[in-house]
Amino acid sequence: MNDAKDTAVALDHVSKAFGQKQVLEDITFAVAHKEALCVLGRSGIGKSVTLKLIIALVKPDIGHIWIDGEDITQLQGQELSRVRRKMGFLFQNGALFDFLNLHDNLALPLRRLTPKSEQEIEEIIDRVLHEVGLGGDKEKMPNELSGGMTKRAGLARALALEPEILLVDEPSSGLDRITASEIDDLLLQQKPHMTIIMVSHDVHGARRICDRFAVIDQGRLAAIGKPQDLEHDENETVRKLVAEKYDVES
Amino acid sequence: MSEKRANPLTKSLERIGSGALFALRVIRDAFRAPFEVFYLLLEVADQGWRSLPLIVSSGLALGLVMTLHTRNVLIKFGASAWIPSLQSISFFVEIGPLLAALLVAGRVGAGMGASLAEMRATEQIDAIEALSVDSFKLLVVPRVVACVLVLPLLTTFMDFCGVVSGFLSEHFLSHLSLQLYLTRAFREVEWSNFIPPTIKTAVFGFIIGTVSCFFGYTTNEGAEGVRKAATNSVVVSSVLIIIADVILVKIIFFLFPENAV
Numbered sequence: 001m002n003d004a005k006d007t008a009v010a011l012d013h014v015s016k017a018f019g020q021k022q023v024l025e026d027i028t029f030a031v032a033h034k035e036a037l038c039v040l041g042r043s044g045i046g047k048s049v050t051l052k053l054i055i056a057l058v059k060p061d062i063g064h065i066w067i068d069g070e071d072i073t074q075l076q077g078q079e080l081s082r083v084r085r086k087m088g089f090l091f092q093n094g095a096l097f098d099f100l101n102l103h104d105n106l107a108l109p110l111r112r113l114t115p116k117s118e119q120e121i122e123e124i125i126d127r128v129l130h131e132v133g134l135g136g137d138k139e140k141m142p143n144e145l146s147g148g149m150t151k152r153a154g155l156a157r158a159l160a161l162e163p164e165i166l167l168v169d170e171p172s173s174g175l176d177r178i179t180a181s182e183i184d185d186l187l188l189q190q191k192p193h194m195t196i197i198m199v200s201h202d203v204h205g206a207r208r209i210c211d212r213f214a215v216i217d218q219g220r221l222a223a224i225g226k227p228q229d230l231e232h233d234e235n236e237t238v239r240k241l242v243a244e245k246y247d248v249e250s
Numbered sequence: 251m252s253e254k255r256a257n258p259l260t261k262s263l264e265r266i267g268s269g270a271l272f273a274l275r276v277i278r279d280a281f282r283a284p285f286e287v288f289y290l291l292l293e294v295a296d297q298g299w300r301s302l303p304l305i306v307s308s309g310l311a312l313g314l315v316m317t318l319h320t321r322n323v324l325i326k327f328g329a330s331a332w333i334p335s336l337q338s339i340s341f342f343v344e345i346g347p348l349l350a351a352l353l354v355a356g357r358v359g360a361g362m363g364a365s366l367a368e369m370r371a372t373e374q375i376d377a378i379e380a381l382s383v384d385s386f387k388l389l390v391v392p393r394v395v396a397c398v399l400v401l402p403l404l405t406t407f408m409d410f411c412g413v414v415s416g417f418l419s420e421h422f423l424s425h426l427s428l429q430l431y432l433t434r435a436f437r438e439v440e441w442s443n444f445i446p447p448t449i450k451t452a453v454f455g456f457i458i459g460t461v462s463c464f465f466g467y468t469t470n471e472g473a474e475g476v477r478k479a480a481t482n483s484v485v486v487s488s489v490l491i492i493i494a495d496v497i498l499v500k501i502i503f504f505l506f507p508e509n510a511v
Contacts, residue, residue, distance in 0.1 A: 052376070055380050057379055080382075084381075089377065089380040091377055093372060093373065097369075097374055098368075098372075108383065109381040112284075112383055113381070113382055113383075157377075157381075161381070
């Protein structure tokens with residue numbers, strides 16, 4: 001992959017198996033700086049694994065993953081941490097630390113990974129929580145938050161370190177359409193400032209946020225391109241995944 | 251066919267090896283900066299303070315029952331004056347350390363295993379790693395170190411409660427005064443009867459913390475993993491504590507020969 005250094009994220013012939021099950025096979029795609037890409041596919045085909053491969057929570061069996069020109073599969077320790085700091089991750093269920101309140105969930109990475117003073121940290125927390133509409137909830141524990149608030153809080157934590165790349169796993173899962181739309185609005189606000197790679201089943205929301213779709217089918221990259229182009233793809237699964245829900249809603 | 255039969259054994263050996271490496275990593279990381287002092291203090295308060303009611307009530311009950319059982323036998327042999335000594339030495343040397351460890355394995359071990367497994371299932375551990383924070387140092391090391399620090403203290407409470415309830419029992423049954431009870435209770439007790447057995451509970455604490463964190467931190471089976479982690483933490487910790495107790499008693503006898511007499 002010669003152009004890997006010019007892209008924000010690039011997967012180069014990546015394969016991953018868990019035990020006997022081959023989840024991803026020979027996946028290759030690249031995401032440009034400030035581009036938003038949505039990874040689509042049927043349930044359990046490895047979409048979330050793709051995000052975890054990008055941030056090196058899971059290592060590929062074969063292939064390379066380039067983040068801003070650096071092969072993250074070859075990095076360990078401090079070097080891996082340095083590259084990871086370029087990325088923020090919004091997990092499917094927020095993954096807030098249940099032993100810390102909302103304020104401390106955001107303060108934890110800021111205190112450990114930045115030389116900022118306590119006053120600067122407080123300012124960042126206030127600003128980010130205000131952005132996601134949780135300005136008055138910073139003393140709440142995660143179990144006091146609703147599903148939508150948890151997603152917002154997870155997004156706030158991902159944004160607190162001002163990442164260059166935002167990885168988003170199912171931002172609308174388990175939420176009503178209005179709340180899901182509010183989360184999409186927050187992601188849209190971030191879009192001009194960072195690269196976004198999103199996994200979603202909500203094609204309507206994904207069309208609002210993402211420039212391109214990558215469709216994974218049976219472990220392989222079935223298609224990648226603009227949504228309107230993929231609607232006419234020869235692969236039926238691709239057409240259904242990209243268009244079905246959109247058609248119903250429209 | 252033979253490969254299929256060998257699998258459970260291979261898996262068990264792999265698990266034991268992983269556990270041993272996990273324990274070595276705990277020891278290495280416990281002495282490596284940054285030190286998670288805040289989270290260590292939280293764990294000490296959680297494990298110690300919240301275990302105290304269980305330890306105190308168990309110590310009082312066991313001390314009472316033990317006196318009731320032993321006094322009839324000792325009175326038959328005309329050795330009723332030895333009841334306080336028997337009570338104190340039994341608690342200091344074996345009952346206090348072992349019972350405190352088994353109770354903590356049940357209360358704290360199961361809780362640690364389940365909470366870490368739940369954090370794994372809800373991707374909290376992945377989230378910590380994604381933030382470039384060392385989840386092992388943040389979640390595992392403070393829990394294990396807290397166990398090591400807390401168990402000797404809880405054992406001392408257990409010993410104290412056993413002696414107190416022994417006195418209360420004797421006082422109500424034979425009107426023995428506190429002064430005479432204490433004199434008899436500590437007449438035969440040496441520091442070597444108290445300090446080495448109490449310190450050995452630090453090893454029990456290491457076993458409870460490491461085993462529980464191992465099962466919780468390394469699970470990857472969702473809700474079922476939480477249940478397995480809680481159960482395995484208690485069962486494996488308890489078995490290892492008993493095995494370690496046998497070994498440590500022999501070591502104490504070797505280092506303090508007067509204890510073996």
